[in-house]
Amino acid sequence: MEDALKDIYFEPLLLLVAAVLAAPLFKRLGLGTILGYLAAGVVIGPVARLISDGEALLHVAELGVVFLLFIIGLELNPSRLWAMRRDIFGLGFAQVAVTGPVLALIAHAAFGFSFPAAIVIGFGLALSSTAFAVQTMETQGALNQHHGQTAFSILLFQDIAIAPLLALVPLLSPGGEGAQAIGPIRFSVALACVAALVIAGRYLINPLFRVIASTGAREAMIAAALLVVLGSATLMQVAGLSMALGAFIAGVLLADSSFRHELEADIEPFRGILLGLFFMAVGLSLNLDVVIDNWLLILLAVPVLMTVKAVLLYWLCRIFGSTHNDALRVAALLPQGGEFGFVLFTAAAGAFIFSPAVASLMTAVVTLSMAVTPLSVMLGSLLVREEKAPEMDEDFAGAGADVLMVGFSRFGQIAAQILLAGGRDATIIDHSAARVQAVAKFGFRIYFGDGRRKEVLEAAGIRRAKVVAVCTNQRAVTDAIVDLIRAEFPHVKLYVRSYDRAHALSLRARNVDYEIRETVESALLFGQKSLEALGTSEDMARAIRDDVRRRDEERLAIQAVEGMSAGLDRLHVRPVTPEPLIKPAREGRQVGGWQGEAVNSE
Template identity: 55%
Template sequence: MAVDAASPAVAFLQPLILIGAAVIMVPVFRRLGLGSILGYLAAGIAIGPSALKLFGFGGEIMHVAELGIVMFLFLIGLELKPSRLWSLRHVIFGLGGAQILATAALGTLVGVFGFNAPWRGALIVAFGMALSSTALAMQTLEEKGEVRTDYGEKAFGILLMQDLAIVPLLALVTLLSPVEKPGGDGILLAIAEMVVAVGGIVVAGRYLLNPLFRVLASAGAREIMTAAALFVVIGAASLVALAGLSMATGAFLAGVLLAESNFRHQLEADIEPFRGLLMGLFFMSVGMTVDPNVIVDQWARVLAGVIAVVGIKVAVTYALMRATRNDHDDAIRVALLLAQGGEFGFVLYANGVAADIIKDTDASLLVAVVTLSMAVTPLLVALAPRLMKRQAEEEIQEDFTEAQGSVLMIGFGRFGQVVSQLLNAEGIDVTAIDNDPEMIRAAGRFGFKVYYGDGTRLDVLRAAGAENAKLIAITTDKSDTTNRVVDLIKSEFPLAKVYARSFDRRHTLELLGRNVDYQIRETYESAIAFGRASLEELGLSPERTAEIEDDVRRRDMTRLTLQQAEGIMAGTPILQRPTPKAPTPEPLTQPKRSPKALNRESEDLTKVVD
C-alpha cells in the first residue's frame, strides 16, 4: 500500500524511507564496482510503485530532486571563468550542435523505417534521444576525477549544448503540433523574455553579487552565507525557467559569472552538501518511473529501443569526435559516456503527448527506454578501457593515512623531483601528491613515496595535511592548475606559506597578484647559469661576469615591479638590447650610373651580395 503523502502522521516517513533505501543500496553497488548511480536507481525501483509500493510515481519527487542538477551545474560554472567558457565555444556550438542534428537525423530514419512511426513523432523522439543525461554524465566524471581532462571538457561542452537546445526543441514541438499554435507575436515575446532573463543574471552577477556577499561576510553569520548561496542558485534558475529556459542553464550562468569572485570557494563549500543529497534523490526518482509491466509486456520493443539509442549515439559521437581530430581513446570515452537518453527527454516527450504528436502509450515505453539506457551507462563507461588503444592504468586509490610531512608538495614532475632532493638531503619529511598514475609508479621504483590525488580538490588537500604543513610547494606544470591550487590554499589555508613554480613571466605576475610567498620561473635560473657560463667561456673574468649577472637580475626585478603596477608592456626600455651597429656611410647624392665590376669574379660576387 502506497504511503499517503497528505497524512501528517506519516509524512516524516518519506524522507526516512528515501535515505534508508540509499544507505542500503548505494554501498552495495559501489562494493560490486557498479557505482553509486546504479545504486540510487535500484533504490528508486525498490521503493517505487513497481516493487514495494512505498511511493507513487516519482514525478513529484523529481521536481524537487532536479535542484540537484541545478546546483551541480552551478558548481561546474564556478570552475569555468568566462574566458575558459569562450575557449570551449567550438566544442559547445560546433561539436555539440553537430551531435544533436546528426543523432536526430539518423534516429528519425530508424524510427520511420525501423519502427513504422509517423515522421513527426519519430523526429521528436529522435531529438529527445539525442539529449544525454547531464546529471549522470557529470556525476560519473566527478566520481572518476576526470571533469577537467580533455575528454571531460569535450563531453561537458556537448552536454551544455544539449541543455541549451531544449528551448528550440520545445518550440519545434509546438510548430509540429496539429493543435492550435501561438502566433508570431507570442514567439517573439518568448525570445524577448529569455534575453531579459539572461541579461538580468549577467548584470546581477557583475555588479550586485560580490557587494552582497561582502556585506554578509562582514556580518559573520555563516548560516546567512549558506542561505544567500542557495538564494543565488535557486533564484537564477527560477528566473530563466520563467522565461522558458532550463533551470540548469540559469544556475550554470550564475556560476560562471561568480567564477572570479573572492567568495567562490565559500559558495562551493556551502552548496556541495545540498548538491550531493539532491543528485542522489534525482536518480532515485528516475528509478521510481520505471514500470516493469511495460518492460515485460513490450520487452522486445524496449530492448530494440535501448540498443538503437545506445548504438546510434555511440556511432555518431565517436564519428564526430574523430572527425574533429580527437584521438581514438578520447572519442570512445566520450561516445560511451553520452550513450544514454537524458532527463530533458522526459520533458520533451511529455510536451509531445500534450501536443498530440506522441501517443500516451508510446510515452511510457520511451520513459522505460531512456531509464534503462541511463542504467546501462555505468557498465558502458566501465567497458571503455577495454576498447582503448592504450589500456587504462590500474586505478590507484587515494590513501593519505601516512601523510604527515611538514612540507606538502603538489606535483612531482621533473621540477618537483629536483626540489625534493634538497629537502630530503636535510631529512625534511615531504608529502608529495600527483594525479599521474604512471609517474607515481615510476617514482615508486626509485624509492619515492608519492600519494595519488588531485591538488585542486579541497578534500584531498585536507587529507594530505595542508592544515598542518609548514610550507606548501606547488610544482605543477600547468599555469592554470597552479593558479587554481593557489586560490584554493589562500582561501582555505590563509596562514600557510605558499611557494609556487611559475611557467613564464606573465604567470609570475599572476602569482604575485595572488600574494604567494615565493615564486620562480621554471627556466629563469637555468638560463642565468647558462648565460654566465657562456660569458666565462668567451673570456670574461669572474668578477665582470658576476657584475653583468647582478645587473640583469636587478633590471628584471625592476621591470617586474613596473609590470605589476602598469601592465605587461611596462618596463620594456629596461631590457638589455643588442648594441646597435655603426651606420654604413652613404653618398650624399645617388650616382647616375650603376657600378660596373672590373673583372668577372667581382661581377659574380656583386650578384650574390645583392
C-alpha cells in the same frame, strides 16, 4: 491529521534508508552510486509500490541537476568558457544536429512512428544525461581532462538546445490544448531574462554577498547562496529555457568572485542529496507495466540507441580533432538518453504528438539506457588503447660517471641537485621520452633507456659507476632493476628509493646498500615544523624528529627479523607525558639537544 503526518515523514525516511543501503553496496560492488540510487528507486517504487508518485518527486529532485550545473559554472570563468566555444558551439551543435535526425529516421523507418513523433523522439533521445555523465566524470576525476572537457561541452550545448526543442513541439502538434505558438514576444521575454541574469551577476550579487558576509550571519550566507541558484534557475524557466542553464550562467558569472569557494561549500550538501534523490526518482517513475508489455521493443531500442549515439559521438569527436582514446571515452560516457528527454516527451504527449503510453515507453528507454551507462563506461575503458610513448633512439654517447641514476621523476631530480651541487657528475637514464626531452632543456646529462635491460645499463656506464641510484617511482620496476643489478653487477653499490615500509624491508632482504622511503624525510620535517608552529622550540622539535627517525630505523631492523607486526613498542601512538618525557642523562643517551629517549606513557 496524525496519519497525514506519518505519510509526510514516511516517504523521506524510506528514501533515506534506501539511499544509505543502496549507494554504499553498489559502490562496494564497483557499479557506482548512481546505479545504486536507480536500483533503490525501482525497488521501493515500481516493485514494492511503497511510493507511488515518482513523477512528482522527479520535479523536485531535478533541482539536484540545477545545483550540479551551478557548481560546475563556478569552476568555469567566462574566459575559460570562451576558450571552449569551439567544442560547445561546434561539436555540441554537430552532435545534436546529426544525432537527432539519424535517430528520428530510425524511429520512423524501423519502429513506425509518424514524422512529428519521430522528430521529437529522435531529438529527445539525442540528449544525454548531464547528471549521469558529470557525476561519473567527478568520480573518475576526468572533468579537467581533455575528454572530460569535450564531454561537458557537448552536454552544455544540449542544455542550451532544450529551449528550441521545446519551442518546436507546438509546431509539430496537430492541435490541442497546450500547443502554444511561438512569436517575437516570447523571444523578447527570453532575451530580457538572460540579460537581467547577466546584469545581476555582474553588478548586484557580489555586493549582496559582501553585505551579508560583513554581518557574520552564516545562515544568511547559505540562504543567499540558495536564493542565487534557485532565483537564476526560475528566471530561465520563465524565459522558457532550462533551469539548469540558468544556474550554470549564474555560476559562471560568480566564477571570479572572492565568494566562490564559500558558495561551493554552501551548495555542495544540497547538490549531493538532491542529485541522489534525482536518480532515485528516475527509478521510481519507471512504469514497469510499460516495460513488461513492450519488453521486446525496449530490449531492441536501448542497445540500438546507445550504439548509434556512441558511433556518431566517436566520429564527430574525431572530426573535431580528438584522439582515438578521447573520442572513445566520450562515446562510452554519453550514449544514454537524458533527463531533459523526460521533459520533451511529456510536452509532446501534452501536445498530442503521441500518446502518454508512448511517452512512458520513451521514459523507460531513457531510464534503462542510464542504468546501462556504467557498463558502457567500463567497456569503453577496456577498449582504450595504451598510449604509446614517443619513440627515441637509445644513444649513450658520452655516458659514464661516478653516479648512474635510473629514473628521473621528482625524487630523482631533487637527489641529482645534491650530487651536482657536491661536484659529482651523474649519468641519468629514464624510460619516459617526454621526460627526457623536457629535462634535457635544463642541461641535465640524461639519456633515454630502460633500466631493466642489461645492455642499457652497460651502455650507460654501470661498470665504471661508483654508485647506482635507482629512483624509479613504480615498485615493480624498481624491483626488476634491483634484481637485475644484483644478479649481473653484484659489486655495484646500490642506493634505492623505496615505495613504502614493506618495500623497504624487501629491498633490505636483497642486500641493497641504502634505501629510503620516498616520503619519510619530508614527513619528518613536516612534523617538526608543525611542532614548532605549536610553540615547541626549534632545538627540541629537531631532537624529537631525530628520535622518531632513530626509533623508526630500530623498528625496521626488528621487522626485518621478526616480521611486519613486530616492533610496535617503538611507535609513538599517543602524546608522550610529560611533553616530552625526559629521562636523566645517565639513564638515556643524548639525542641532539634533547636528553634521553622519548617513550610511550605506558
